[in-house]
Amino acid sequence: MTPDQLVASSFNGYPAAARRFAVEHLSLLQRLPLVVCPSFLQQIQNLDTSFPAEKESLRWQCDALQKLAPERYSALASPLAALSVSPSLQSLDWVQSPASFIPELTAYLWSSGQINQFRLGASALFASVPSREDTTHRLVFVMLGQGAQVESGKVLRKLSKQGVFFSSLKTATALQDIRQAIESHASKASAPYANWYVDGGVISDEIAGKLSNTTAVSYTGLSKLRERVLERMQGAVTLTSSSGGAEQIHTRLTNTSWRDVGASEITSDPVLQRFYTELFTESSGPQIFSTSFVQWTGRELIRRAQPQTLLLRYTPRQSHRDMREMFASATPSSFDPQGSFRDAEMGAYYNWIEMSRIAAPGKLTFMAWVENKPFAVIAGAGAPAGTICATPMSIAEALQNFG
């Protein structure tokens, strides 16, 4: 089947809202090349359990592409339409099962040497979608470094290049300052899923206790989900002569739904049930390392929920052990604060990159603070890149001066 054969009844198996959306955009879907159409269908199929920002983004994207002048659209789509797709791939049911089709397609594009053309074509197509007007000011705090030995000259080096590095921060009121800043910012954002607190350990009452209108999620709080995903991974890892462990894991996890891992025991919200499940089924690392969990959760929140307020707290991950041991037991035997700090520094840098992608110019304040230490970075419109501030001040004062 090819996209031009799509009709309204093709989506009869979709949930109601998804079906309406697909029919509304049928003329676009029919014109999309087969190498990108299933990606749209996957997002459409999941609309019922998507964040509001995801729904808006998808609609904006589809409307923009649908409105493109035919010649312009044709020029953008033709390089993608020119990519060959094997008959066996075409015969798969990519309309009803786009999530299963996409990994097969990706493997085919790699093996047929077409992945570069696909990258270029897809980038050009999506670059034609205009940016939405966005006046939202976004605030991000990252806390990291619990229990680590930290040297002034070697801390937060990548982030320091993006803003002001503080070497003499006063920490006595740090938690209170962060909480107040979040509380104040979150109070201006009443939309659902706009404010988040993610913790690599357990939710801190000191932080979360006074935060209303904020969704809090922790590594410990999702441990049941994680353990169930690990169990499924264990069952798929043995390499045989005919197929690889990595692909088996991926396939098995892709086919794991929130129902399979009992996400309803964690929350009654179907949007969160899917989101929390996919944090472990569509990733590598969060299943075993809390640092990977915080980085990945931050990334996925920014990409999908587009939060206005975000607090990410990295905590020590378990020490590196034999992979089989880590897969077999969700309970760590020891922790590695030093390695975790280096992981978190990179994670925080990636969190900044991700947030910079969605924030409007001049509308992001990003602060990373090494817990209980006088070191921090603020990146944002008021923080000149590559600057060092050695003046003692509190976090509240730092935000006032540079935030």
Place this chain on the structure above:
Amino acid sequence: MPHSLGHLSSPRAISATRRDFLRGTIGALSMASMPRSLTAQTSLLRTAQKTILVTFGGGARDEETFAEEGQENIPNLLHTLLPQGTFFSQVINAGILGHYVATASIVTGSYERFDNFIAQAPPNPTLFEYYRKGLRRPATDTWVIAPSNGFQRIGSSSHKNFGPEYGAGVILPKRLLAAALHDNKATDGEALSHLLQDSYEMPEYQPLQSGMDRELHLDMLESSLRLSVQDFVQKARSLDSADELSIYITRQLMKQQAPSLMMLTLHDMDIAHSGSYSLYVDAIQRADRLCAELWNMVQTDPEYKDRTTLYIMPDFGRDADNDPAGNGFQHHRTGGAMARTTWMLALGPHLRQNTIVDHPIESIDLVPTIGSYLGFETASTGKVIRELL
């Protein structure tokens, strides 16, 4: 976009950045100004030459190696080996960025297209087969030391004119250790499990399938490496990682067989798939140390000293920090320039020292180059690298 994140978006830019940092670091001179080593001017019998290829794998980026911020991770490559060798700042891998298929492409000199996750012989002839058939070398003269999963078939191709008859011996150190532990009935098998593990994407070490399989490995231990099970297990207890185990096997092979053509694939750094930056960087630092150790082994072994060419190259890079399709260092899935552009360091008596070559080469160019230098034919689709002849 509120911030400019688009630097280093092309292989040329990556190479230029790497080159600039290196010039500042080692003050390297241009290709034309460097004399060839005197040793190379003497007429050596090509067949007496030794060749070792090391893949600095699995997957290392510029940022953590030769770029400014990464240089602290590779002090040995930078300050000990690079001044003795020729450095290629732009090595392109235009093939599939999976470890087995990419490594197979390096040793066949052709971009292979098979499924990375299926253990299969490459369809194109390997360097080992070209070498053995072309120069009529014995089976004991070529070896591969490789991580276990998938790589067991890399020693020879399925090509009708070549095949196992001309292939390299393949040693999978982890399988060897597993067989030894089983035979030794070692009570500390669990304590050595860190030497057996594969990467996050290949987490489960494949259990040996049969008693015969174990026997074959134990036979290799004693016949090829001249190691008793007890000594091997004892040595393994002192090692920290699978890559260290591979270097130990290499050392033993050099002592006992003195092969003329060897390939060693390092793989610890693929722990990056777990998302742990610190473990990834630790593995790079370890690989850096092990490469220097290997070169030192070469220089102190009369069978190898002054007649060995060592090639060190990553199988490929990893995704760029700013590529929205990826998650930075963690994977190599985007096919972007950062993941496709790496480097190569070549050391040997016939090669220029302290030299940087800027123009692009491809990872498949090494096979025809080695063939051309040693004097055997290859059907590689790569091009001969003239600076290495």
